[in-house]
Amino acid sequence: MALQGKKHARTESVDGDSAPKHARTEKVDGDPNLRHPTPARGKEIDQHPPYAILTELLERNKSDHKPRNVLHWFRSKDIRQEDNIGLHAASQKAQEGSGSLITMYLHSPKDVEWHGTSPARMDFILESLKILKKQLDEKNIPLAIIEAEERNQKTAKVMQFIEDNDISHVYANMEYEVDELRRDISVAKHVQEKKDLSFEVKHDQTVVKPLAIKGQGGGPMKVFTPYHKSWLKETKAHPELFDIVPAPEGNAEGASKQFQKLCESRVPEMLESKQFASEEERKRLRKLWPAGHDAGMDRLGHFLDKNVSIYLEHRIEPAKDVASRLSPYFSSGIISVREVLQRTKQWNKGAHFDAGDVGVDSWVREIVFREFYRHMMVITPHGSMNLPQNLKFDFVQWEKDEEGWQKWCEGKTGVPWVDAGMRQLNHEAYMHNRLRMMVSSYLSGNLLIDYRRGERYFVEHLVDWDLCNNTNGWEPSYTIFSPISQAEKCDKDGDYIRKWVPELKAVKGKAIFAPYERLSKAEFEKLDYPKPHVDYTETAQRAKERYKRDLHSQEI
Template identity: 60%
Template sequence: MNIPLVVLTAEKRGEKGKKVLEFVQEHNVSHVFGNIEYEVDELRRDIDLVDQLVKRNLGTSFHVVHDQTVVEPKALTTGSGGPMKVFTPYHKAWLAEVSNNPELLSIADMPSKNDKKAKTDLKEFFSSEIPALPESKQFASTKDRDRIRKLWPAGHEAGIKRLEHFLGKKVKAYKKNRSTPATENSSRLSPYFASGVISVREALKAAMEANDGEDFDSGDAGISSWVREIVFREFYRHMLSITPHDAMNLPHNLKFDFVQWEDDEEGWKKWCEGRTGVPFIDAGMRQLREEAYMHNRLRMNTSSYLRTNLLIDYRKGERFFAETLVDWDLSNNTQGWEPSYTVFNPVVQAEKCDPDGEYIRRWVPELKDVKGKAVFDPHSRLSQGEFEKLGYPAPHVDFKESKERCIQRYKQDMADADP
């Protein structure tokens, strides 16, 4: 395409806009284009940049587009005109909006190539080097780097190949198997969406073609179920726009900010390492450490366990996921970590979603030879002698007692929050 790539670096987050402004001035840039980011800091950054461009009268126009979502946040409203806050009606309205406006799935044509002389005219930009990653963002070892690169090959072509494989081989079973982590029936496209390597619009257009042109609320049940998960992604961005404090280290329900969390360093360490003594939780955390990824069913269970059974501040877990997940996405992550009265029972969840114990045995090798349903709760389902031979830790907390403690703490502290 003969289009150069220039990467600007800033020492601090707050200096990003300043760096762009300096580049615009230095090179007499006439147009700046960008995709809207809905988080508070990012919106403030872009607003400040526009303000500076206007104040300096540089003659530079600033164009932003909604490209993270198919339907713009806040575009769908209730009958009274207010913002939608419940997923089910939002999902229904989203399906109708896309059905009535098929152009929402239109993909822009590729731009024409620059003339070859662009490489001469813009030599400075074409010779620009991509800076090295900061030390905090680099892999601990070459082995780690190679493992992750194999699991998550980079680039648009790799993302499209994964999309085509999913729609061609796996999507028909998605509705039935989406909550069973052992089957690996998810698309594993979330890292490609999160990094912008492929667009949601592009994926949905391919899904519609795989659905023989049918609307997403009809046709193949697997495709409809998968699209529903993508609509959740849009809904989370919609909610972030409605309640921006979600991106400011505050809970959606502000009363949860009054909860007194436990300072359980041992429990925190065990959770991070996958040594809580709860097989389903430990399997999820070990998958995360090995693959920089975790099945969605396990994300729900591990987050519930940390904030309810361990009663550790959910923001610590939210931050750990942000630093560890290859597909980290702020709106998805914050919504997934929102504290609530819902408490997942990891033993019941494992029996339902991993009925053969295949997922647990894969990620918790200490339990690979445990027979039958004992694998879901070996501490209580095996004799003391049998359990001790496994070399697997006993549960850090009792599930029933820790659940009761959590509910009582929530009720008491949130009641105290009322004026």
Template identity: 30%
Template structure:
């Protein structure tokens, strides 16, 4: 009996899933598959990785629903090509369905798997699912991609209508899953990782939070000031279409944040060099970074002597999350106060963030460093003290994570703000002038 395979990746849900909807309507019984990708996981040095635990939890939740439909998720731990070679020996695969992934590695992976399937006589279908608009759907009038957010967002909003927000009712076709005995979903320990005892943010987003988002989002002490949807969007445990539909009706500022996410995905697609360690603005690759390893260690540990910076880093290390306002402060501090290559910070966030997403992480770091397509100018150097006065004036957030900041035991600042600002302006200015002249 021929089957269709639904290959789950960053779309770990059984509702409003584009590829799953098409697979279930393909006329073949659908085998749901997830592969723990060894190409990715083997590079992770930290084995108590919260993201692996989150994925395991999401897979177990999916498995419970599939069991009710008399089916089962097949979970493999291998390099993707090897996983499909194995599946081809066990099943007669007519076609494979999956959703687009825009990261450089994912593009290469999908090309390789598609070639493997074609050689075996199986079709490979991919669909847009994790964004509202992708690839070439939002372009300038001359057909080139936008590199500035504001006009991109304007056209994005103009194009949005009910068609792009409609759900894919995959659940209506649950009877079309392949009938089979349930298989256990492996634990993190079973694939060489350590289960982390995290309480992950809920996928349910209260309307009240969206309504007041514009007035609460910049204050890290407010536990319910931001949506914490990043991890759910990263792994697809929520539908972007559902979130956009709610934001359109409730809060334009929250919608704007969702558009920023798509803008960075679009930049990564059109300019894949940014995902390979290159500055969007090539001149910024000529900055002579200081890259002091001791200062970088203090930044990572949260012992810079700047309480708001240290609070953010300690929150990140303890929880895998950092408030977005504080992400900007800590990133600016590393790149401009310490003149440490933004790629060092990008890589550290990539290891630590539960909601790590290449496009968003790279976009945020290049914004902070000034090297991005739509960046803070190099002469904007966040003042940690002023940022604290504006966004944590009662020091609630700071005291939570750095309770000793008023004690003698707290370290002296790793660098003087005024000196660091002056140094950054000089180093950036000279490097950019020289690069542009050359």
């Protein structure tokens, strides 16, 4: 269903702990609650990136003072004890002193509402937290859940927790989005004011950290193909990048009693606004997406055993279902990219990823895309603030087609390939990547509806939502896919369409791809399926003309 009623954005208007007071925001046509900074403000942010500010602060936050209690601060992108770089560093530091290792998860309900997430993703994270908490309990390591009732309370809550528990060292893993970086900047500034307290943020989400791969001129690469080649070269030259670190050492037995109140912390309940539509939906999605690290690694094992060898051949065919379906586990840090790639390399008989099995090469390329998107988010941080990478696309005059929007959300556009994708999303909280490309192209190109509304719909419905991936995937483009030719190429027998659009189950041959155009009027009327909301050819041309006009009419 369509979104309505709540304010939601990634803007400076209510930005966590450290928003500039001079913030300038604009509304999105068709959704007055969806806001974004002006392109000029986005450009300013790129010139003074939060990542660079945080990195400089962290260099000054390092300290060699003797450890007391040591804290690892879990985020929603590292919910595991296995190969967790920040957690491992905290564990090692705790071993150097006479104190204990403490862990913490900061729950901010208003952040969840503001940034958005789906019921499926929130449940997946909370269930994974329960598994993690049980694992840590067995090691006498407390996992404390603290809550910030207001978004601007996060720093105060963290600093109070540090003081209450006599913590000398704080570790966490880096998140690359603007709001999250600003949160860490705020904490880092407060840490600077304290004696005998340090704050270290590690790189855990990627094999090669952002900005590490440079172009010939010494600047960061901004095009994927050369980045991919350089990534392969870098990881081949430095196999230690795939080294995994052990799970944390346990605390002494007395720690559970000493930190009894922390150990008794309970994982939060689902927010009222994020409840499943029914108990049946909850059970179905939990079966589709079982929580926890072990479930993710089992899924990897199945993929390597059954599908990776045929991945290249069938990766664009959703009916073949050869995708790994590991994306939810990556997006919430339930599994480690290093652990996954190390195991994949072992399956590939030790060969590097561009050698050996061609399916491995093709699949790993998708993982490198994930690293590239984080790299780009650091270079152009405005991309995490509801602004397009190409800022000029913000000047496009979008259409206000509420009927088309509703049909798109429900999978009733009259375009089988688009409708199948949207219905899969609404049922599974997941969509095949090829369909993600198609439905986004249709919304912003053929319907000419502001792409940010579609991006937000994905946020609120995907179990594997990931801001870096999602924003780059929704970037507007002059390329507008033909839903008919794409379906004929990627669903040759129409099996995917028939699965998700059962009204067309009996349609034979190529009519399945365009029933309104290829069946007689009488045949089509028997289907109980809508005719196309818009003409593809006419609207594709309209979009190209609109882009050409509006992108060249403004200067930033």
